[in-house]
Amino acid sequence: MNVGAWRAMMLIVHRDLCLSFRRPEQVLQPLVFFLIVTTLFPLGLSVQLSLLRDMAPGVLWVAALLSSLLSLDSLFKNDADDGTLEQLALSGQSLATIVIAKTVAHWLVSGAALVLVSPVVAIGLAIPVSAFATMLLGLTLGTLTLSWLGAIGAGLTVGLRRGNVLLSLIVLPLAMPLLIFGAGATDRAISGASAVGALYFLASLCVFTTTLAPFAAAAALRIALD
């Protein structure tokens, strides 16, 4: 009896979460990187709250993008190296189903965790509490979109020995709209203006990548397996 796609996805998500929590350093490293980078800025700048507040959205989003990139390399690579990817490809499930499950699991341990610690960072960067909702929503949409973009990059570089540099070169230019509109939304929320336009744009990017990235990443994996 064949297993349905939903059940197969749940199995992969559960397995990947289980593997992540058995190696907590893999989950903690990007988070610690995020915390350290965002802490370095207030320490390095002069003690002017207004200057820090002006720079906070950019610092927050650049740190979030870079820390998300740290864990992207291992999205498919570990499974490709030990033969698991081949077994998954022969499981009777489509590669797109496998990509969706693995990307969701990756986002839960990287992007979602980063969103959860972002209020702590925001306080350190003097972002007012009134801007937290916009910041959290923007980061949720942004990190999810980045995971989808990263899935395409990880699929394209899975067969390369040192693919992480190329992965960054592929993903970072694609992530520029996220940085511009994400930081813009947080900036507008800090100044008390409406950030709805920027959030809508981030949401549209998220929907766009959620819809198409699984198929693009699946095609890249198919080439890597061939």
Added chain:
Amino acid sequence: MLKGVSLEVGPRELMHVAGPNGAGKTTLLRVATGLLRPEQGSVAWFGQSITQVQSEYQSALAYASHETALKGDLTALENLRYMVRMKRRATLTELRGCLDRTGVAGCADLPVRVLSAGQRRRVVMARILAASAVLWLLDEPFTNLDAAGSALMSALLEEHVGGGGMALVVAHHDLKLQATQRRMELKG
């Protein structure tokens, strides 16, 4: 790499593919799984191209490659649970039974990273058994197995083929089996 190669495996048949290193044995097996698409020619499952009946074909096959596809941080039972349940609903009792059958029941709850290479190969065999597949595609299944492990592997192959199954086995040495087997030698 493979030119003019043609083979057919039917129920109750075992095809042994032999040949020197680099002859294309693993490539042939990957083509048979559908992971590798041939530039020319085709792979058919009961007369239909495997690309047309991909889901049905993948449900019917169990593949063991050089890599074990086992996660060191998961236990042997967890490894089986996640991979086998991608294909079919299997109970934990069934999975433990398969580990017992391959002689690694005592390792069921141990992380795979602490198992020896031979024990890992037995866990892979348990995964093949648990898949309940008609067609076994095995790449050097005797690697890392001791004498008892090799005898067990041979017995499982004979049982599978005797029960109506099919097997395509890549091995560089002769298979000591009583079951009907055909041999194909790839030239380097």
